[in-house]
Amino acid sequence: MTGRGEPAEHEWVDDHAGPVVRPYAVTGGRARPVTGTFDLISLVTATRTEVGSESGLGPEHVAIVGLCQRIQSVAEIAAHLDLPVGTVRVLLGDLAARSLVQVREPRATAAGLPDEHVFEAVINGLRAL
Amino acid sequence: MDYGRSERPAGAAPLPTAIKILIAGGFGVGKTTMVGAVSETRPLRTEEVLTETGIGIDDLSGVEAKSTTTVAMDFGRITLSDDLVLYLFGTPGQDRFWFVWDELALGALGAVVLADTRRLADCFPSIDYFEGRGTPFVVAVNCFEGARQFRLDEVQAALDLDPGVPVVLCDARQRESAKEVLITLLEHAMKLRETRRRAAGD
Numbered sequence: 187m188t189g190r191g192e193p194a195e196h197e198w199v200d201d202h203a204g205p206v207v208r209p210y211a212v213t214g215g216r217a218r219p220v221t222g223t224f225d226l227i228s229l230v231t232a233t234r235t236e237v238g239s240e241s242g243l244g245p246e247h248v249a250i251v252g253l254c255q256r257i258q259s260v261a262e263i264a265a266h267l268d269l270p271v272g273t274v275r276v277l278l279g280d281l282a283a284r285s286l287v288q289v290r291e292p293r294a295t296a297a298g299l300p301d302e303h304v305f306e307a308v309i310n311g312l313r314a315l
Numbered sequence: 316m317d318y319g320r321s322e323r324p325a326g327a328a329p330l331p332t333a334i335k336i337l338i339a340g341g342f343g344v345g346k347t348t349m350v351g352a353v354s355e356t357r358p359l360r361t362e363e364v365l366t367e368t369g370i371g372i373d374d375l376s377g378v379e380a381k382s383t384t385t386v387a388m389d390f391g392r393i394t395l396s397d398d399l400v401l402y403l404f405g406t407p408g409q410d411r412f413w414f415v416w417d418e419l420a421l422g423a424l425g426a427v428v429l430a431d432t433r434r435l436a437d438c439f440p441s442i443d444y445f446e447g448r449g450t451p452f453v454v455a456v457n458c459f460e461g462a463r464q465f466r467l468d469e470v471q472a473a474l475d476l477d478p479g480v481p482v483v484l485c486d487a488r489q490r491e492s493a494k495e496v497l498i499t500l501l502e503h504a505m506k507l508r509e510t511r512r513r514a515a516g517d
């Protein structure tokens with residue numbers, strides 16, 4: 187978007203400028219994870235039952251490890267911690283770099299949809315609900 | 316294998332894979348309702364922070380100097396089996412967030428476009444989007460009380476859909492109805508996949 191001076195632009199921008207301060211502090215202003223891409227539906231599980239305050243991790247890192255005792259998607263982690271997805275990606279990168287979480291990228295990617303067994307499994311799974 | 320005290324054996328088991336389906340449509344058409352009807356928990360909400368430039372979705376550097384906005388997405392989870400988890404994402408309503416749609420649509424099995432017959436035109440942008448991307452979709456007409464009753468073929472014609480695109484009636488509040496819509500979508504997506512593979516000659 188380029189029209190910086192356009193009033194319409196500012197209408198939607200100004201409404202929401204507030205909540206960004208906390209995420210910024212949580213990541214120390216970092217915008218990108220040190221490792222990994224973390225799709226919204228990448229599944230994350232902790233490799234340990236807990237982490238202490240060692241190795242420069244903050245309370246949000248510890249909270250993620252706690253949450254991920256049960257398998258969670260990136261979107262779920264963000265929702266439960268009430269943090270923007272981008273912030274959670276940075277935190278997950280820190281944890282992945284320390285092997286504190288294991289991450290499974292989704293099966294379907296830009297490279298193509300999953301094979302028809304997956305479609306069948308989803309249909310059967312839905313019927314069985 | 317030998318696990319240390321703080322290691323969890325479950326972490327060594329293969330993680331399930333996740334897939335997603337999008338629930339799209341105009342403002343207030345019942346997207347969040349449908350996500351909630353069929354998911355195992357109430358709909359969750361997650362936010363993307365966007366900078367004024369519109370690029371670098373998560374770029375928070377120098378954020379004090381930049382204006383930002385957030386886009387909220389509702390979603391729900393359906394654990395189908397030990398190795399398959401389905402996520403349903405309600406798409407954000409406003410057209411200016413197309414780049415968030417692009418992220419959501421990437422790798423999606425397909426999309427449900429919810430329509431309200433009282434304001435059918437509201438779902439045009441969703442239909443145009445999925446047609447343009449080649450994402451398989453179905454149109455589900457949400458049965459609000461007092462809505463004028465259209466025949467499905469009338470809706471099909473009014474939306475100028477390809478003849479192959481399923482149009483079904485639904486009640487977004489009902490789990491069984493939402494399930495049926497999703498199954499219709501998946502069967503359509505499989506068929507489309509097969510057709511495209513044949514057309515590609517392999």
Ligand SMILES: Nc1nc2c(ncn2[C@@H]2O[C@H](COP(=O)(O)OP(=O)(O)OP(=O)(O)O)[C@@H](O)[C@H]2O)c(=O)[nH]1
Pocket residue numbers: 341342343344345346347348349405408457458459460485486487488
């Ligand atoms: N009568 C009736 N009401 C419905 C149905 N589906 C949804 N509603 C109601 O319609 C209103 C809007 O539904 P939502 O699910 O919030 O719609 P939405 O598409 O998520 O709305 P936005 O996210 O704001 O665009 C709510 O008050 C629902 O209870 C339906 O099938 N029948």
Ligand SMILES: [Mg+2]
Pocket residue numbers: 346347348389405
């Ligand atoms: Mg909604």
